[in-house]
Amino acid sequence: MSPTPRAADRTVGSSPTPPGRPRAVLGAAGALAAVGLLGQALLPGTVARTSTYLAVVALAVALAVAGSRRGDARPATRLVALGVALSAAGDLVWQLHHSLAGATGVTCPADVLWLASYGVLAAGLWRLAHGEGTSRAQQLAGWIDAVVVLVAALLVAWQLSISATVQDGSLSVLDRVVQALYPAADAALIAVVVRLVATRRRGDRTPLVAAVACACWLYSDVVLLLQSGNDGFGSWTDSGWLLGSLLLAAVTWVRPAVPAPAATGVDDGRSGLGRLAVCLAALVVPPSVDVVSHLGGRSAGLAAFVSTVLLAVLVFARAALLLRSEARARALVRSREQYAAKLAAWSADAVVVVDRERRFLSDPAPLAALLGVEPSALVTVHDAVRIAGADPGRADAFFQQVLAAGGTVVDGELVTRRRGEDRWLGIRMVDLTDDGDVRGIVLHVTDVTSRRSAERMLVHTSLHDGLTGLANRTLFTDRVGQALLRTVRGGGTAAVVTVDLDGFKAVNDTLGHDVGDQLLFEVAGRLRAAVRADDTVARLGGDEFAVLVEQPGDGEAQAVTTAERLLEVLTRPIQVDGTSVTVTAAVGIAVGRGDVTAGSLIADADLALQAARSDGRGGVRRYDPGMRAAAEAARELEQELRGALERGEFRLVYQPVVTLADRRVTGFEALLRWASPRLGPVGPDRFVPAAEAAGLIGEIGAWVLREACTTAAAWRRAHPRAGDLTIAVNVSAAQLTSAGLVDQIAVALAESGLPAGALVLEVTETALVRDPEHAAASLTALRALGVRLALDDFGTGYSSLAHLRQFTVDVLKIDRSFVSTMAEGEVMPAIVRGTIDLGRTLGLEVLAEGVEHDHQARLLAEGRCDSAQGYLFARPLERPDAEAVLLEQAACPGAAVPSPRGPRPVRSPA
CATH class of the missing domain: 3.20.20.450 (EAL domain)
Incomplete structure (x- = not known):
């Protein structure tokens, strides 16, 4: 009888089978095997045992066909199902030929089906052994492994069975050929199974199930060779064929493993010591057969010599592949090392390894290039800190933090000053002293000066007006809040003076927005020049400006004086793009202490400014609570x-x-x-x-x-x-x-x-x-x-x-x-x-x-x-x-x- 090939790769785009179904099928196969074995052992009479056997085999065929027709079944499962079906058909033909027709003899039509099942199963198992993630070198290695096992198995089969069968003159030529093909087919299956198991993916149970199935068939074939004949199904010998058929049917239901990534051409472990041991063990088979034959009074003859030569050539080819794989692996390692070295050489970052005494364990050239010195100037980290102009205390504290972190990455920044230029270095360190591959502290240094400059520029932009360079509303509000806090601690008052230009819209409409922008720029300059150095001038938006005035007393004298000075400087004509422009302004004043917020004080100044606008050009109004009441009434x-x-x-x-x-x-x-x-x-x-x-x-x-x-x-x-x-x-x-x-x-x-x-x-x-x-x-x-x-x-x-x-x-x-x-x-x-x-x-x-x-x-x-x-x-x-x-x-x-x-x-x- 012939074992059934396992399922092939999953069909792309098919719907997956629920993960619990293959387990249920395997459980069913086990239950059927148990029923068949018990039936052969317990049922009386050959007819009952034969009927049980044929029923179980028929169910195995049904399971195999159903498994091969699943949406996620691999194409090779069709060959597996066909092999199981051919074996079952051979069983049925043999029973009809010997029982119903009463035929006698060694060879019958069932042998054609059984031998065909061997060939189909071998083809299916071979297709399963060709995974998507194997390179041509790995496939060639698999071929060599399979042929090595085939030669060794054929030698053993020759000595045990084939030689005697071929030389048996009592059998016809057809009988001798057919009987000799069975052990040869078993040897081929053994080689294919070895190839399948050797190349299996992690987590893929299909090769193991197929190997057990073929082992069951091999057991029954060997026992059959040792028996003189068999008159029907139902003996314990037939249980191997029965169990093998069920397991091969279960192969069609086992889900395939996820394909491995594309191979790099380097042997990845599937050509490891285990497979090498199989090849070397095969070299022992010819001398072992020769010794056993000599002890039995026979000679292995030409078969042992030919197999020895073949095995030697194959093992040599396998060793050559291993050497080539090792050479490719070393070349790959060198290439990756050179790749990493070139990246490091052209990178703006520096990565070095130091010991706990801060001595360099790796080449300090990247760090030296970052600092702009020769590598010979760097012996320890202290040299780098000194040359960079960083704070030694901060650098030492950072290093101690890394030692205490116990393998955790520590990030930080160091400000350096060299040749009158401030630079910021981003530091990233991790203690990998206990790591067998590193055995040191990894120091990663990056020049982040450009990033810090951009951050400072971004902060300045977010807090200042882009046209005039004055503080914007956000910064002005913060400054007013700080001034109010100072009045709580040191007394005095904080005053906000708001200024709104009269007629600015007419300038924009008649002379253009470019002239209007120039006018705002000139007005900003005049406002800055008209106030004290510690007063804050801001542009709140459009043509509205504000000045923060801190006063020592409780009155409004300083704020009023500032407002009058601002009006005075704005009344002078302003030359803009060859045109003389005269502007006036309305001014609002609000004074407060720490009992008010910055937002409310600015809002009070705006209310006073609105009142000044209603008074006409050049008006100045001080805030009084009635303005807020009027504004709230207007909002209501x-x-x-x-x-x-x-x-x-x-x-x-x-x-x-x-x-x-x-x-x-x-x-x-x-x-x-x-x-x-x-x-x-x-x-x-x-x-x-x-x-x-x-x-x-x-x-x-x-x-x-x-x-x-x-x-x-x-x-x-x-x-x-x-x-x-x-x-x-x-x-x-x-x-x-x-x-x-x-x-x-x-x-x-x-x-x-x-x-x-x-x-x-x-x-x-x-x-x-x-x-x-x-x-x-x-x-x-x-x-x-x-x-x-x-x-x-x-x-x-x-x-x-x-x-x-x-x-x-x-x-x-x-x-x-x-x-x-x-x-x-x-x-x-x-x-x-x-x-x-x-x-x-x-x-x-x-x-x-x-x-x-x-x-x-x-x-x-x-x-x-x-x-x-x-x-x-x-x-x-x-x-x-x-x-x-x-x-x-x-x-x-x-x-x-x-x-x-x-x-x-x-x-x-x-």
């Missing part, structure tokens, strides 16, 4: 303002506009009101600027437009007798210059159905002069829609005549401040009369606001003013009350508008 107002529109907290009230001739209502002005649940009623003079600063005025203004237009359109439809009723809405400066104002008005008119001529947009002179070009473009687009425009607060600010020439409007509103000067019994003031005459001359409607007394209305009517609004006629009304005025006016066409009294409202610029 902005916080409450966000989301107020979505929460429905805004509403509109409507103040009637009446004609002075008959005092009938011709329109309304929509005024915005806000009642905050937390802050209560807030006047427009507070929340409108806050909404502009927070960027909310656009959204709020769009809502006002929609609401006012919708209300006016509804009134015009419900009260047609009211005539061409108009609605006036205030537009802020931020709305006037925004890109979406025209679209918002167009949408509001379209959605409400209000005619464009019924909408009056009121703009102030201040809004017009903030950005005249954008304002003029917006007014032109608005007039194209058909809406009317009113110039509010006329005469209170800038050159009104110039505005009337530049901006085309429809209505001229006389400010309440002029109307309030019209006292009882006096004539109309000249400025009011002049405004009315100007409006008449230009063909504009003139409207007076803030009319509170009847004599004011009478004088305005006599002066031919068209219309008016104010408390004399009506206060701002809620929507139902305003509509009630329209109803009352419609019911009594000749009646004047009622005059309700109440608190004076604050008008809304929104």
Whole structure:
């Protein structure tokens, strides 16, 4: 019978078999073997034992076929399964031939299948022996090992069996050939198994299982040779074939080991002493056979001589391979040593080995090259420390730390000074005195001067302004904190003086950013020159600077003096790129002690600076607690303002506009009101600027437009007798210059159905002069829609005549401040009369606001003013009350508008 070859390499990309399955298969194979052996020993009769044998062999074939068809099975397992199947087929044919057909003789058709199974198994085992991680030299060594074992095994088989079989004249030539092939096949299997076991990977159990399987078959073959015949299955001799078949089936289920890395061409231990011992032991076989044959009265003859010569040649070839492998290994070692030496020679690092007495055990040339001296100048580490100019005490402490670390790596740095130059050396040491390969302390030295310089530069960059070189906000805050700590220990105060340039944006816009950068650089130089050497000057961002002033007393004298000096040096013209530039500044001052933080003191100075900006150019303000309260109130107002529109907290009230001739209502002005649940009623003079600063005025203004237009359109439809009723809405400066104002008005008119001529947009002179070009473009687009425009607060600010020439409007509103000067019994003031005459001359409607007394209305009517609004006629009304005025006016066409009294409202610029 023939053993079955083991499974080959795993198929690439296949799904792995669960690791527990091969163990289960091996356990099943063991259980089947036990059943077969017990069946042969205990079952009565040859038929029962033969049936048990054939059943177990059939199961072995099934296991082998299933194992070879797994996803992760190696290709060689198919040969293993085929070998097991051929052996089982031979068993079946032999049984049919000798039992059912009653044939006799030595040779039968089953021998063809059995011998074929030997060849197939040998091929499978040979394929398993060729791993992916073996080089050509290793494969050749494996071939030689296998042939050595084959020659020795064939010699033994020749002396024990083959020679007698060939010379047996009682057998036919076919019988002698077939019977001689069995021991030869066993010898070939032995050689292949030796090759397989010798080249197996660590952790791979397949060669061991295959070796045991072949040993079982070899046992049965040898016993069969010693017996005179066999009439059927079931004897203990057949148990070897049975167990071998099961083990070979289990080979197909054993998972392969992970392939070894690519070979380097150097024998890695698989050609070690064990394999060399096998080759040398084979040389002993021919003389041993010769001695045994001589003691038995026979002669080994030519076979022993031929095998001796073959073995000698093979062993010589094997030894030559070992020598070549050793030569390659030595060459590889030399190459790696040269590679490491060249790397060390061209490396900026130095690695040396010293003993505990600090004497060099290795070549000090790398360290000498790093220090720029000859190697002969370095005998001990003390020489290197002295030449480098390092602190001997620190170096000694570092060395002692390494000795105490007990083999742990210790890192550190040493600052050196040689030839007037500071250098930093990175040191890395480890005590490997107890290491048999090193036997010393490894010292690794690296020049880290460039890295330390880069770190210092990075720290400087992170703490200083890149343009002016002044301290930035981070460093300035730290300096202020340190100054405040000093006031706790030594008394005195710390003052922060903040400076903000006036007109810097205009310089950037007109002369360019490059000139602006030069201006900032020159300003920084002047600020540094104007303060004491121990004062810190910083650029906080943009055109804002700050100075830290430490004062011995509790007052502000030194800080005020510094602020005045800063303003004085900044008023002098600055020459920038051939252009003379004059700048002014606003200054804020805050003084504190250790009971405040650096951040709060700088914030206080910023609050004072904001107050100084509001005072105009060249203003200086000192911080007082009221500024913080005002700032907190502003932040609270902005916080409450966000989301107020979505929460429905805004509403509109409507103040009637009446004609002075008959005092009938011709329109309304929509005024915005806000009642905050937390802050209560807030006047427009507070929340409108806050909404502009927070960027909310656009959204709020769009809502006002929609609401006012919708209300006016509804009134015009419900009260047609009211005539061409108009609605006036205030537009802020931020709305006037925004890109979406025209679209918002167009949408509001379209959605409400209000005619464009019924909408009056009121703009102030201040809004017009903030950005005249954008304002003029917006007014032109608005007039194209058909809406009317009113110039509010006329005469209170800038050159009104110039505005009337530049901006085309429809209505001229006389400010309440002029109307309030019209006292009882006096004539109309000249400025009011002049405004009315100007409006008449230009063909504009003139409207007076803030009319509170009847004599004011009478004088305005006599002066031919068209219309008016104010408390004399009506206060701002809620929507139902305003509509009630329209109803009352419609019911009594000749009646004047009622005059309700109440608190004076604050008008809304929104």
